[in-house]
Amino acid sequence: MMPPTQLDISSPQQKTSWRCAVCGFVFEGEKPPKGCPVCHSPSPEFIIFKSKEQLRYDGAKFDVLIINGSTHRAGNTSYMADIAEEYLREQGVSCRRFNLSEYHIDYCWCCYAVRAESCAYPCRNKNDDMPAFHQMLAQAKAVIIASPINWNGMSGRLKIFLDRTTCMENLYHLNKPGLTEGKVAGILVCGHEDGAIKTAMDVWLNLQQLGYILAPFGIAFRTHGSQFNSSTDKEFFRSDELIVRHTKGVVNNVIKMMQLDAEARLKGNLVPVTE
Numbered sequence: 001m002m003p004p005t006q007l008d009i010s011s012p013q014q015k016t017s018w019r020c021a022v023c024g025f026v027f028e029g030e031k032p033p034k035g036c037p038v039c040h041s042p043s044p045e046f047i048i049f050k051s052k053e054q055l056r057y058d059g060a061k062f063d064v065l066i067i068n069g070s071t072h073r074a075g076n077t078s079y080m081a082d083i084a085e086e087y088l089r090e091q092g093v094s095c096r097r098f099n100l101s102e103y104h105i106d107y108c109w110c111c112y113a114v115r116a117e118s119c120a121y122p123c124r125n126k127n128d129d130m131p132a133f134h135q136m137l138a139q140a141k142a143v144i145i146a147s148p149i150n151w152n153g154m155s156g157r158l159k160i161f162l163d164r165t166t167c168m169e170n171l172y173h174l175n176k177p178g179l180t181e182g183k184v185a186g187i188l189v190c191g192h193e194d195g196a197i198k199t200a201m202d203v204w205l206n207l208q209q210l211g212y213i214l215a216p217f218g219i220a221f222r223t224h225g226s227q228f229n230s231s232t233d234k235e236f237f238r239s240d241e242l243i244v245r246h247t248k249g250v251v252n253n254v255i256k257m258m259q260l261d262a263e264a265r266l267k268g269n270l271v272p273v274t275e
């Protein structure tokens, strides 16, 4: 019999450490567990556990940055992000997609609240994954943000992510460079019962103060309904035709808007009036 090789996954030495991206539970095994015993997340929430390296942006150009702001890397919001990602690729548009639950993003230090000039780009907090996201936001021509509805608003993870974009905001009294002005935005929201438009508007308010242009018909949302048990949401969304049509619609409209290249035409011609 051949001795076990490094690729022999049946060998007991080949156990992998899997981390639940939701709660941090670590499991040792050849495959991730069927579900997390701590937070009850399903198997796809597990990622290979390795020592965390800081996210770096390699500088390669791409058009659309997709952010899944959900706690779940493979949940219902992720399904909308999956549709968007797949459709962008089908249309030949370059994109990168990130699930925030897989990254380390600290809360905003709120330097601006102490001394406006202290909130400069690059951000003073250089210790986590956010500087790479800042660079990608500045480079990409468009952003598509997906959020679940949590208490009629965006997820906590997404709120922290958006708070951290403050250093990119071209505050009128600071005369900072407008790093995101004229770029295009699309917003995807997924929930159980109510609060989708409020959530989309909260996300939009942040983006518009960064100078983004919302694509026409640039918001898609889908909820299942409070009369249903939320355990049935996943099955509902996966067989729902409208979620696919609306998400692809937003992506199409982001692409069309991006192709107008408003960013280049507006450069240097906008007056930031936000605070």
Ligand SMILES: Cc1cc2nc3c(=O)[nH]c(=O)nc-3n(C[C@H](O)[C@H](O)[C@H](O)COP(=O)(O)O)c2cc1C
Pocket: 070, 071, 072, 074, 075, 076, 077, 078, 148, 149, 150, 151, 152, 153, 190, 191, 192, 193, 194, 195, 196, 223, 230, 233
């Ligand atoms: C803390 C919390 C608050 C929620 N609040 C709302 C809400 O206000 N409105 C709503 O429609 N759904 C609400 N939901 C349900 C989620 O939006 C819904 O389950 C969504 O599909 C989850 O997406 P995910 O799989 O990406 O986490 C809430 C869920 C949680 C965990």
